[in-house]
Amino acid sequence: MKAAIGESDQQEATVFVPSEEWIDAFERQSSAKGFEERLKRFARMRANMVARSGRRVDELYTRELVQDALDDTLEGILSWDPERVTLDKHLMDSIRSRTRHDFVHATRFPHASFDVNDAPRSQVVEVERALAAANDDAHHARVVSAAQRTVSELRGLAASDADVLRLLDAFEAEATKKVDVLRISGMTSKRYEAARKRMQRLVLQLSAETRDAIRA
Amino acid sequence: MTNPNDKNIDILDAVYNDAALVEAESGKSTPEDQRWARDVRSSVQARLAEMRRNLTPATEAPKKAKPIRPSLLAVGRDALLEKLTQLTTTMGGGVQYAHRHLGGLSDDDLRRLIDTLDTNTNDAD
Numbered sequence: 001m002k003a004a005i006g007e008s009d010q011q012e013a014t015v016f017v018p019s020e021e022w023i024d025a026f027e028r029q030s031s032a033k034g035f036e037e038r039l040k041r042f043a044r045m046r047a048n049m050v051a052r053s054g055r056r057v058d059e060l061y062t063r064e065l066v067q068d069a070l071d072d073t074l075e076g077i078l079s080w081d082p083e084r085v086t087l088d089k090h091l092m093d094s095i096r097s098r099t100r101h102d103f104v105h106a107t108r109f110p111h112a113s114f115d116v117n118d119a120p121r122s123q124v125v126e127v128e129r130a131l132a133a134a135n136d137d138a139h140h141a142r143v144v145s146a147a148q149r150t151v152s153e154l155r156g157l158a159a160s161d162a163d164v165l166r167l168l169d170a171f172e173a174e175a176t177k178k179v180d181v182l183r184i185s186g187m188t189s190k191r192y193e194a195a196r197k198r199m200q201r202l203v204l205q206l207s208a209e210t211r212d213a214i215r216a
Numbered sequence: 217m218t219n220p221n222d223k224n225i226d227i228l229d230a231v232y233n234d235a236a237l238v239e240a241e242s243g244k245s246t247p248e249d250q251r252w253a254r255d256v257r258s259s260v261q262a263r264l265a266e267m268r269r270n271l272t273p274a275t276e277a278p279k280k281a282k283p284i285r286p287s288l289l290a291v292g293r294d295a296l297l298e299k300l301t302q303l304t305t306t307m308g309g310g311v312q313y314a315h316r317h318l319g320g321l322s323d324d325d326l327r328r329l330i331d332t333l334d335t336n337t338n339d340a341d
Binding site for chain 2: 036167
């Protein structure tokens with residue numbers, strides 16, 4: 001307990017003091033028209049991914065993703081170097097990382113409503129035993145299965161769209177940058193951009209029924 | 217080393233990231249999104265202004281007043297007021313001070329005021 005208090009004091013003592021250039025860069029880039037709204041649309045789509053894990057996501061969660069990325073950067077918890085990366089890329093990367101983590105965590109530890117006070121003692125013991133017995137391999141398998149199911153469903157939705165399937169193949173081959181996708185798929189830039197938009201619509205179409213299936 | 221089973225998570229992550237980038241660039245915002253964005257912007261700007269204030273050096277500590285000259289210390293209130301009137305008359309429009317009601321000033325305040333105005337007085341006395 002003493003160590004924890006010490007750590008807390010140490011954290012409070014460290015105040016992030018960025019340079020004037022850093023503040024100028026942050027202000028200039030965050031003043032761009034529609035900056036926050038673009039971040040929120042990005043976050044909302046990433047929140048859809050977390051929803052695939054069965055976790056309930058809402059507008060508050062989406063707002064929190066953007067707000068936390070901004071706050072953590074302004075507090076210096078997330079390090080941003082204006083010389084190396086643009087502010088929106090930095091914030092989107094942070095939201096991406098957080099949502100990936102939340103997806104994995106929510107799939108490993110699906111939420112189940114359970115009131116210890118109302119449940120019979122035998123049920124409480126059973127739940128505690130199940131939680132204790134659960135091992136990392138089983139959790140990991142559940143995460144992989146949830147991801148696999150979603151990718152399969154996307155392939156199903158894209159069944160008659162060769163370019164979207166090519167895009168998925170490219171992602172599967174770990175090619176996510178445009179230049180790499182074009183090289184692997186042989187698509188033209190125009191076809192690639194059109195396929196991205198169609199895939200975005202398919203992602204939005206992923207049914208609520210599958211989410212329920214993952215949750216079950 | 218990456219677990220080969222993690223590949224599906226990577227694909228899912230890449231698919232949603234790409235869709236999110238497209239949505240960020242070409243999606244539409246609701247009026248509620250716009251209201252929220254305005255609130256966020258104003259709180260970020262306030263935070264940046266605070267950071268800028270933290271960069272400016274702290275104001276200098278107040279300087280300690282010079283000791284009152286012994287020649288003025290010996291002078292009483294009536295004589296001080298007389299001297300101040302003489303100075304003001306002599307200097308005409310060249311002197312201005314903020315105190316209209318000298319009754320609110322202590323004797324030492326008057327001495328310091330005279331010291332400030334009377335630059336011809338020898339510091340040595």
